[in-house]
Amino acid sequence: MRSICLYFQVHQPFRLRTYRFFDIGADHYYYDDYQNKRIARRIASDCYIPANEVLLGLINEFGSAFKVTFSISGSALEQFKKYTPEVIASFKRLAKTGNVEFLAETYAHSLVGLNDPAEFKRQVEQHAAAIKELFGVTPTAFRNTELVYSNSIAGQVLEMGYKTMLTEGAKQLLGWKSPNYLYCSAPHQRLKLLLRNYQLSDDITFRFSQQDWSEWPLTADKYVKWLNDIDPKQEIVNLFMDYETFGEHQKAESGIFGFLRAFPEQVIKTQRWTFSTPSEVSEDLQPVAGIDCPHAISWADEERDLTAWLGNDLQDEAFSSLYKVSDIMLHCTDADLNRDWNYLQASDHFYYMCTKWFSDGAVHHYFNPYGSPYEAFLNYMNVLSDFLIRVREYAENEPVSVIEATVKAVGTTKEKVSPAAKVPAKKEIKTKAPVAAKPPKKAESKPRK
Amino acid sequence: MFGWEFPPHITGGLGTACFGLTKGLLKHGVDVQFVVPKAYGDESQEAVRLINASDVTVMMKDPIFREYWNQITYMEIGSNLIPYVGPEDFQQMVSENLKVKVEEGSRVFSEKFQFSGKYGHDLMEEVARYALVGASIAANSEFDVIHAHDWLTYSAGVAAKKISGKPLVVHMHATEFDRSGENYNENVYEIERKGMAEADRVITVSNLTRNIVIERYHIDPDKVITVHNAVEPPETTELVDAEKHVKEKIVTFLGRITFQKGPEYFIEAACKVLERDKNVRFVMAGTGDLMEKMIRRVAKLKISSNFHFTGFLKGENVDRMFAMSDVYVMPSVSEPFGISPLEAMRSNVPVVISKQSGVAEVLDHVMKVDFWDVDAMADAIYGLLHYKSMHSMFIEHGTEEVNNLKWESAALKVADIYKSLV
Numbered sequence: 087m088r089s090i091c092l093y094f095q096v097h098q099p100f101r102l103r104t105y106r107f108f109d110i111g112a113d114h115y116y117y118d119d120y121q122n123k124r125i126a127r128r129i130a131s132d133c134y135i136p137a138n139e140v141l142l143g144l145i146n147e148f149g150s151a152f153k154v155t156f157s158i159s160g161s162a163l164e165q166f167k168k169y170t171p172e173v174i175a176s177f178k179r180l181a182k183t184g185n186v187e188f189l190a191e192t193y194a195h196s197l198v199g200l201n202d203p204a205e206f207k208r209q210v211e212q213h214a215a216a217i218k219e220l221f222g223v224t225p226t227a228f229r230n231t232e233l234v235y236s237n238s239i240a241g242q243v244l245e246m247g248y249k250t251m252l253t254e255g256a257k258q259l260l261g262w263k264s265p266n267y268l269y270c271s272a273p274h275q276r277l278k279l280l281l282r283n284y285q286l287s288d289d290i291t292f293r294f295s296q297q298d299w300s301e302w303p304l305t306a307d308k309y310v311k312w313l314n315d316i317d318p319k320q321e322i323v324n325l326f327m328d329y330e331t332f333g334e335h336q337k338a339e340s341g342i343f344g345f346l347r348a349f350p351e352q353v354i355k356t357q358r359w360t361f362s363t364p365s366e367v368s369e370d371l372q373p374v375a376g377i378d379c380p381h382a383i384s385w386a387d388e389e390r391d392l393t394a395w396l397g398n399d400l401q402d403e404a405f406s407s408l409y410k411v412s413d414i415m416l417h418c419t420d421a422d423l424n425r426d427w428n429y430l431q432a433s434d435h436f437y438y439m440c441t442k443w444f445s446d447g448a449v450h451h452y453f454n455p456y457g458s459p460y461e462a463f464l465n466y467m468n469v470l471s472d473f474l475i476r477v478r479e480y481a482e483n484e485p486v487s488v489i490e491a492t493v494k495a496v497g498t499t500k501e502k503v504s505p506a507a508k509v510p511a512k513k514e515i516k517t518k519a520p521v522a523a524k525p526p527k528k529a530e531s532k533p534r535k
Numbered sequence: 536m537f538g539w540e541f542p543p544h545i546t547g548g549l550g551t552a553c554f555g556l557t558k559g560l561l562k563h564g565v566d567v568q569f570v571v572p573k574a575y576g577d578e579s580q581e582a583v584r585l586i587n588a589s590d591v592t593v594m595m596k597d598p599i600f601r602e603y604w605n606q607i608t609y610m611e612i613g614s615n616l617i618p619y620v621g622p623e624d625f626q627q628m629v630s631e632n633l634k635v636k637v638e639e640g641s642r643v644f645s646e647k648f649q650f651s652g653k654y655g656h657d658l659m660e661e662v663a664r665y666a667l668v669g670a671s672i673a674a675n676s677e678f679d680v681i682h683a684h685d686w687l688t689y690s691a692g693v694a695a696k697k698i699s700g701k702p703l704v705v706h707m708h709a710t711e712f713d714r715s716g717e718n719y720n721e722n723v724y725e726i727e728r729k730g731m732a733e734a735d736r737v738i739t740v741s742n743l744t745r746n747i748v749i750e751r752y753h754i755d756p757d758k759v760i761t762v763h764n765a766v767e768p769p770e771t772t773e774l775v776d777a778e779k780h781v782k783e784k785i786v787t788f789l790g791r792i793t794f795q796k797g798p799e800y801f802i803e804a805a806c807k808v809l810e811r812d813k814n815v816r817f818v819m820a821g822t823g824d825l826m827e828k829m830i831r832r833v834a835k836l837k838i839s840s841n842f843h844f845t846g847f848l849k850g851e852n853v854d855r856m857f858a859m860s861d862v863y864v865m866p867s868v869s870e871p872f873g874i875s876p877l878e879a880m881r882s883n884v885p886v887v888i889s890k891q892s893g894v895a896e897v898l899d900h901v902m903k904v905d906f907w908d909v910d911a912m913a914d915a916i917y918g919l920l921h922y923k924s925m926h927s928m929f930i931e932h933g934t935e936e937v938n939n940l941k942w943e944s945a946a947l948k949v950a951d952i953y954k955s956l957v
Contacts, residue, residue, distance in 0.1 A: 106910055106911075106913070106914045107811060107913070107914055107917040107918070107921075108807060108810065108811055108913075110811075398924075398928065399923075399924035399925075399927050399928045399931075400924050400925060400928055402924065403922065403923060403924035404924075441899075441900075441928070441932070457903065458899070458902075458903065460900075460901075460902055460918075460925060460928075460929075461902070463918075463922070463924075463925055464902075464914060464915065464918040464922070464925065467918065467921075467922045467925075468914070468918070
C-alpha cells in the first residue's frame with residue numbers, strides 16, 4: 087500500500103529581551119523570560135496539548151495503521167521542561183505507543199550546517215542525546231533546520247551516520263519530477279531523501295482557513311479525494327508542516343482539530359493509503375533517482391531559498407560575527423556560555439532581520455517580535471557584542487587547546503596570549519563564577535567594533 | 536493657490552512643499568496661480584504664476600470686504616504667536632510693521648496693502664488683510680479650484696470661496712497642536728477649524744495629522760485625505776565634500792530648537808552614548824526659544840566638550856552639515872511630516888526619527904523610536920555608529936527609498952482631488 091508520511095516540526099526560540107548597548111559588559115542575561123514563558127504556555131494550551139490528544143486518540147483507535155513523526159528542537163524541549171512540563175509528558179505518552187518517530191536535527195535550530203561541519207555535528211549529537219534521554223529512542227532520520235538542504239549538507243549528514251533525510255520538494259530541485267517518490271542525493275547516493283509535497287502540505291498550513299481560497303472550506307472528504315486522485319504509480323505523499331499550524335496559525339475555531347482527526351480516519355477507512363514514518367519509507371522503498379542540489383534550499387517562501395535568514399548585510403554581519411568564535415566554543419566547558427551559544431544560533435534571530443518583506447509582510451509580521459528588521463539587528467548585535475567579549479575573556483583564561491583555537495579565530499588577541507603562563511588554568515574558578523559577575527574594566531570602555 | 540511663502544524666501548518646510556507640489560501639478564496639466572503676501576521678484580516661476588498680494592487692489596466699498604475688515608479689529612495678536620520667525624528677521628519685521636501702520640492713516644476706499652510676508656507681530660492683521668486680497672483675486676480671475684496652505688491663508692481661501700462659489704481645498708501642513716502643544720492659541724485654532732469646516736476637502740500631510748484633524752477639530756473624516764509630502768530631487772547629483780576636521784563620528788540634530796522638535800531628548804540620548812563612547816560629537820544646529828535652556832542642560836550634564844551648538848544654518852551650510860554627519864536624529868515630539876530626514880538620507884546620512892512624525896509613515900529604512908524613549912534613541916545612534924552593515928543598509932536602501940518619494944506622485948493625488956470637485 088502507498089504511504090503518507092506525516093511529520094510535524096516543533097520549535098520555540100528563546101526570544102531576546104530588549105538589550106541596550108549600555109548593558110554590554112554589564113549584564114549577561116539576554117532572554118525575555120516573561121515573553122518566552124507566556125508564549126510557551128499559550129501555544130502549549132492552544133496547540134501542543136490538544137493536538138497531541140487528537141493524535142493519541144487516533145493511535146489508540148487505529149493502532150499501527152496510524153503513525154506520525156516529530157522533530158522537536160532542543161530549545162523547544164528546554165522551554166517545555168522549564169515552563170510546560172505537561173507538554174513533555176504528553177509527548178512521552180505518544181512516544182510510548184511506538185507509533186511515533188522522532189527525527190534528529192540541530193539542537194539549537196541553527197543554520198550551522200551551512201558553514202561549520204564540526205559545530206553542526208556537535209549540535210546534532212547533542213540533540214540526539216536529548217531525544218534519547220526524554221523519549222528513549224535514538225533518531226535514525228535527519229531533518230535540518232527549516233529543511234535547509236544542499237549536496238554539501240547531504241555529505242555531512244551521511245557522515246554522521248544518517249541514511250534518511252527530509253527536505254523540501256522545491257521546484258528548482260525537482261523540475262518536472264514529482265515529490266511523491268523516494269529519491270537519493272546524487273553525489274551521496276546512500277542518503278535517501280523524502281521530499282515535501284508543498285502543494286498538499288500548504289493546503290493545510292496556509293490555506294485551511296482562507297475564505298477567499300476557491301477550495302474553502304477544506305473538508306476531510308475533499309482532501310482525501312485529492313490524495314486518492316494521485317497517480318497510483320506514485321508511492322509516497324510527504325506532508326511536512328509546522329506543528330503550530332494546529333490551533334495557533336489555524337485557530338481552533340477554524341475546525342482544524344476536527345480536520346486533523348477526520349482526515350486520517352477517512353484515509354484509513356478508504357484503505358488506499360497507510361501512514362508510515364520516514365525511516366520505514368526509506369527501508370521499504372528504492373530511490374527512483376538522484377537529486378543534485380549545489381545551492382542550498384529551504385522550505386520558506388515562494389523562493390524556497392535562504393533569503394529569509396541570510397543574504398542582506400545585517401544578517402550576514404550578525405551571522406559571520408557569531409561564528410567567528412565557533413572554534414573556541416567547540417572546546418568550551420562553561421555552562422552559561424554554552425547555553426548562550428546555542429540560543430544565539432537559533433535561525434529565528436536572523437529571520438527577524440529579513441528586509442524582503444517590507445512590501446508583503448503579512449505572514450511574517452505575526453512571528454516577529456520586532457517593529458523592524460533594524461531593531462531586531464540592533465538588539466541582537468548588542469547581545470552578541472557582550473557574548474563575544476565573554477567568550478574572548480574565557481578563552482584568555484583557558485588551557486592550550488582553547489588558546490590555539492583562539493589564536494586561529496581572533497588574530498588580535500594573539501599577542502596577549504602566552505600559553506605557557508596560562509596553562510595552569512583557573513578553569514574551575516571560571517566555570518563556577520556566577521553569571522552576573524562584575525565585568526572587567528576593559529569590557530566597558532571597548533565594545534566590539 | 537494661497538500660500539504664505541515661496542522659495543527662496545522660506546523659513547521652514549512650508550514654502551518648499553508648496554514649490555514641489557506646484558511643480559508636480561504642472562506635470563499633470565494643472566495650471567497654478569500662486570498668491571503670496573509678498574513677492575520679492577526672484578522666486579522661481581517655472582511652475583506657477585506668482586501673484587504678489589501687495590500689488591492687488593482691494594475695493595473697500597464692497598460689503599463683503601467690509602465684513603472681513605471688521606474682523607481684524609477682533610483679532611489681537613497673542614504674544615507667543617511667532618511660529619517660524621528667525622531672530623535676525625525680527626528687527627526688520629518690526630520696522631516694516633511700523634511702515635504699514637503709518638500708511639494705514641491715509642487709507643481710502645480703494646487701496647493696496649503692503650505685506651511683510653513674515654511671521655511678525657501684526658500677523659493676525661496681515662492674515663485678515665490677506666483674506667481681503669484673496670476675495671479680490673477671486674472676484675477678478677478665472678479658476679476652478681481654490682487651494683489654501685496652512686491657517687495663515689485659510690481666511691483668504693474661505694473668502695475666495697464665498698465670492699466665487701468655487702470648491703475649496705485646504706492643506707494642513709501643521710496644526711496648532713503641533714506648533715504649540717496644549718498651550719495652543721485659540722484664535723489660530725478657530726481659523727484652522729473654520730477653514731477646514733468650510734472646505735470641500737482637507738488634505739493632510741500624514742495620517743498622524745489626519746487623526747488630529749478628525750479628533751481635535753471634529754472634521755468629517757470622509758473629506759480628510761492624506762497626501763504624503765515628497766522631496767525634490769537634488770539640483771546637483773554631486774554631494775558636498777565632507778570637510779570634516781575632527782576624527783570623531785558626528786551625530787546631528789538640525790531644526791528649530793523648540794518644544795515641537797524635542798531637542799532635550801536628543802541631549803539626554805547624547806549623554807547616554809557619551810557615557811560609553813567618547814569618540815562621538817553631537818551637534819545641535821538651529822535656533823529657537825529653547826536654545827539657552829538646552830545649552831544650560833548640556834553644561835549641567837558636563838558633555839559640552841563633545842556637544843556643539845552651531846546656531847541657525849542655511850543653504851549650503853545645511854548641505855555641509857549633512858555631509859559631515861554620520862547619523863541624523865529627528866526626535867520631534869509632534870511632526871506633521873518632517874522633510875529634513877529625507878534631505879539627510881539623500882546626503883547618504885542614516886537617520887533616526889521619532890514615531891511621532893508623519894514621515895515615519897512612508898519610510899522603512901530608518902530607525903523609528905518614540906521621542907520620549909531616550910534609551911532606544913541612544914541605542915539606535917550607538918548601533919548606527921558601531922555596526923557597519925546597519926549603516927550601509929540605510930545608505931543603500933534609504934537613498935532609493937527617498938528617490939521614490941516623488942512630488943509628481945503626490946501631485947497626482949492632489950489633481951485627483953481637484954477632479955473630484957469640479
